Structures are given as C-alpha cells and as structure tokens.
Amino acid sequence: MSTNAADTTRSADLVTDDRVEGRLYTDPEIFEEEMQKIFYKSWVWVAHESEIPQAGSFKTTFVGQQPVIVVRDRKGNFNTLLNRCRHRGATVCDQPNGKANGFTCPYHNWSYGLDGKLRGVPYPEGYEDILDKADFPLGKLRTESYLGMIWATFNADAEPLEDFLGDAKLWMERFFKQTNGYPTKVIGTHKFRFNGNWKIQLENTTDGYHFPMVHKSWMTSVDEETADMMSFMNDPEAVTHNLGNGHSVAIMATAHMDLDIDDGTEEIQPRFHHLVEQLESDGYSEAEIRRMMRSMHGCGFNLNTFPNVAMSSAFFRVLIPISVNETEIWHMALGMEGGPEYVNQERLRIHEHFQGPFGFGSPDDAEGWDRVQIGAGADPAMPIMVNRGLNREVTSPEGWPTSHVTDETGMREAYAQWKKMMSAEDEK
Incomplete structure (x- = not known):
C-alpha cells in the first residue's frame, strides 16, 4: 500500500468490525507486511x-x-x-x-x-x-x-503452542475421533494453486453461506442420505463459534459433532453396506463397524486455525501464500493407521469426489476465489462485507461468540486476529 504523505493509513486500519477493504487482497506491500507480522511471528x-x-x-x-x-x-x-x-x-x-x-x-x-x-x-x-x-x-x-x-515459528518469543491453540484444542480432540481409536495418518495429498489472495481461502472454511449455491453439483451427485446430512441452512443447531486467537469452528452435521455420542437411531448409509459385510467377515464387532461407518465423512464440522490450516470434516486444508494474488492449497486426506485399508480407500474415494482435481467441490470453490480476486482488483477501496449474522450473534455457555453456520462469525474473528497482529509496531 502507499506510504507517501498523501496516504498514511496503516494496513490494520483497513479492517473494521463488519468489513475490510478490498486492497487487503491486492496490495503487495500489505502482503509483505503480513509475511513479517503474521507468518514469521505466529505459529x-x-x-x-x-x-x-x-x-x-x-x-x-x-x-x-x-x-x-x-x-x-x-x-x-x-x-x-x-x-x-x-x-x-x-x-x-x-x-x-x-x-x-x-x-x-x-x-x-x-x-x-x-x-x-x-x-x-x-x-x-x-x-x-x-x-x-x-x-x-x-x-x-x-x-x-x-x-x-506440528507447528513451527520463527518467533522465539511466541507463546506456547497450546496457549495459542486455546479453545481450538477441544475441537481438535473431537476431530481426531474420526479415526476410531487408531492413530491418524495422511493417505493422500492433492495440491493446486488459485489466482487469489490467501485470506480469500481463509474465509472460506467457515463460510457455510456459500455451500448450497457453490456446491449444487456436488449435492446432486451424492446419495440422498449424504445430501440430507449437509442440509444445514435451516438447522438452528448448526452454528459457528468464535474460539479466539483467530480460530473458529463451523458445525454443519450436528449429529456428528462428537462421534462418541451416538443415540443409535442413525442408519448406516446403503452405499457402505459392502464395507459392513467385509468388516463382519473380518471379525470386527458391531460397535466397531458402526463407529467406522458413522465416521466415513469425517466429523461434522470445519475447524479453522489461524493463519494457515483447517481441520475440515475429513481432511487437512493447508494454505501457503505464494504472492499477493496467488495461493497454493494442499488437501490432505486422512485414514486409520493400522485400521482396515479397504475402509481407508473408501475414505480416499469420498475425498476425491469432493476435493480431487476432477471432484465436484474444490474446482467450484477455486472459481469463486479467482472471481473475488478479480473483483477486488477492479476497485481495491470497495469494502468486502463480513457483517452477516452480526445482529444475531450471542455468547455460548462456553463464552464463545456464536451465530448461525451461515453467518460470518469465523471471518470476523480471523480478521480481528489479523488486525491485532498487523497493529504491532514495525521492528526498528
């Protein structure tokens, strides 16, 4: 951004409670400041x-x-x-x-x-x-x-990692329940780049508002049970929590929010009956089989941890800033170390169906991200709105600012952390 006498506005001042200026996506000087104050200071x-x-x-x-x-x-x-x-x-x-x-x-x-x-x-x-x-x-x-x-930082004075993660740790514990008592392992990684700023993707992970519009093709490509599980637009229990330190969690499939909780009423999807038969023949118990099948789509939420990784349903989503207008994304599928490999392979196929290069989800997301970058470049002073749900945000019993999963609570918290870190005085 310009630093001449006619424009002395600090980058941090371009963020308010309900909007950010589009130049946060397009200004190379802001990008360089982010590298120094966020990526080289944070975990x-x-x-x-x-x-x-x-x-x-x-x-x-x-x-x-x-x-x-x-x-x-x-x-x-x-x-x-x-x-x-x-x-x-x-x-x-x-x-x-x-x-x-x-x-x-x-x-x-x-x-x-x-x-x-x-x-x-x-x-x-x-x-x-x-x-x-x-x-x-x-x-x-x-x-x-x-x-x-594993996290790393250039900042020797950074707070301990567990303090930085704060209330996100509870949701991390719930996220890893999807491997059903087995150690978690990465079973495949898909990498791609989009022509846009890293913060556009950061916003997306807890943006439930876009899902039924952007992912229409995916919704029509899956079975009715899966589509119903992701029909959260009018579910009052589907919410986004602001967890502090830039972190947030968007709960979409409320019945799978904690996989340890099972009231026994959920039927196993017919698409997995062949796996049930194979697991039975291999001697797995009814409880073990039910648990594996309920976790086939991962957990019921997306956990966003500032600034660069999400634990999203059944995969890790990692963002790597390349330049002000280019970002690399890694989608990393997860499986059970020591668990039945044919179940891991089915999880990988589910991942590919949405996240893969020929999938029904990520290509649509990337198209949207590219368009945001183009639009921001057309008028960098025009604000980007993050005010959805501001009028209905409440405090949860845990003390978390909370609103519906279609609201922009998570984005507001990410930008609050961004503003805090970018407000730090420049090192002399």
Missing part, C-alpha cells in the same frame, strides 16, 4: 507426525515464503530447518518427502545432519581459522506439536 502448521514417521523421515514445505524441511531426528525430535545452505544460499533438499541420513547442498556439497548441524565441508583447505562448522548450522525454527499436528 504456522507444517506437518502431521504420520508424514515423518521414522528417524530421517522428512517433508519440505513453506512457512510464509520461506522454504523449510520438517524432519524427525534420531532422538525422535521434530526439527523444522530452513531449507537454505549457509554457504551460498541454495536449497539443500528439493524432494517433497522421503528419508535421509542428512542433507547435502548440491552446489558445493556442504552437508548437514538431521538436527541441522553442519557436518562436512569439501576441500576444507582455504577455510583454516576462518570457518568453525559449529557457527554455520541450518536455520532452525521453534517447533512444537499437539495431537500429532
């Missing part, structure tokens, strides 16, 4: 423990625009290492995932251990008395995990 989700199961297992990803390696070392610790050689700055790993004994820069072969320490320098002659390997490890981010979810 950013980087991996699930199942993605790096053994010593040497790693994945590469980004924290903001910074490339990182998330790796499990030989002591079982999770390290998030800056993917940048300390010699000339080249990335030391270009594989999306794998297993390694360490990382070696392909440019001059400086080599690093799983803990990031510099282990070797080829042809060390010329470095006598001017290079101490202990002074040149890979950059390391502070890393913490909760319920198998």
